[in-house]
Amino acid sequence: MSSLPPFSADDALASLLADALRHGRPVDDSAFDALLSQTARAKSGGFWSAVEVAQTASRWLSEANATRVLDVGAGVGKWCAVASLTSGHRVWGLEQRGPLVFEARKLAQRLGAEVVMLEGTLESVNASRFDGLYFFNPFAEHIADKYDLYDETITPSLDTYLRDARTVEGWLRAAKLGTAMVTYNGLGGRIPTSWACQKKARLAGHVLRLWVKTREETDREAFVEVQDLLITASMLARLSKEFPQSPLEDLLVSRLVADWQP
Ligand SMILES: C[S@@+](CC[C@H](N)C(=O)[O-])C[C@H]1O[C@@H](n2cnc3c(N)ncnc32)[C@H](O)[C@@H]1O
Incomplete structure (x- = not known):
């Protein structure tokens, strides 16, 4: 007789959490973070969106009719996994750190979340393919103190910060009318006034904003x-x-x- 595949306590936790997230129930961050590697768990408070933040942002994006959403700077994929289970849609994540991309793919698989992780930087994606964007202040590490870096694989650089902020401003100016975006703790760059802030909430210590592109560029x-x-x-x-x-x-x-x- 063939034996059953091993079923670990982590699998049981992942299945409970995924079920709660699919039904829009609150999930404790420490329970979710138990699925992360030691370093990703230790840094979670400062680097990854809290579950409540991800659930709210995902609901706002769905209410704004966004169905193809990209998390720009997706880290360990916490936001993507929660957003995919909340919305029932596939969610994309772009991340520059290879080991985080690897871990994010494993996390999504464990939770049964439909997440596509893209490894690379802003230049590697075609932003016009998405009708929803999420930013948790992704470029801030470039102007952070060395003690506030996730790891030492990034060399902080104001020029890189400004280049990334300008690239995103270009995406926002080129976006189609109706494109939606959520920023958490700020995008970190300029948001054209063709985008209107339609919702705002203070969650887990920072401001969350829903933006929709409501008019063509005029200035x-x-x-x-x-x-x-x-x-x-x-x-x-x-x-x-x-x-x-x-x-x-x-x-x-x-x-x-x-x-x-x-
Ligand atoms: C504050 S974390 C947010 C993670 C995730 N969005 C969340 O809310 O849980 C920002 C992430 O953006 C990534 N990042 C920063 N600049 C990037 C760039 N230009 N291209 C790709 N990833 C970037 C960093 O490596 C980091 O993992």
Whole structure:
């Protein structure tokens, strides 16, 4: 008689969690994170979206009619797995760190979530294939203190930060009307004013915003998310001239302003 395949405690946990997520029930982050590797679990609080954040973002994207959603900077795939089980749709994730892509694929498989993990950076995807985008402040590591890095495989670089922020701004300017996006703890770059912020909530310590592209591009104006505030790039430029010592006058903001071309 052939023996049954081994069934581990992790498989049982994954199946319970997947069932709860499919039914939109709350899931404790520490229970979910028990499925992650030791390092990914230890860094979860700072690097991966909490389950409640992912569930809310996924619901907002579904309500905005997004069915092909890309998590830009998907990490260990926590957001993608939760979003796929919440929405019942396939979800794509783009991640630059190979070992995280590997772990994200295993996580999705374990949970029975339909996740496609793409290994690479922004240049490797065609953003126009997606009608929904998710950003959990993915480029912040490039301007972070070395103690706030996930690991040492990334060399922080303000130029890379600004290049990525500009690439995404280009995606947003080229996006079709009706494209939706959720930002959590800020996108980290400029959001064209052709996009309207339609929902906002404070969850797990940061602001979550739903954006929809509601009009064609007519100018170069953009929003910048400064913590809880939304401010236009032109207003920031004016403020930074009038109040050069203001706390807004940090390196990033001053570069965003210097980069501003009406
Ligand atoms: C804050 S984590 C968010 C992970 C995931 N979105 C979530 O919410 O659970 C940001 C991730 O983005 C990745 N990342 C940053 N810049 C990237 C780029 N240009 N291309 C691909 N991945 C990037 C980092 O390696 C990191 O894993």
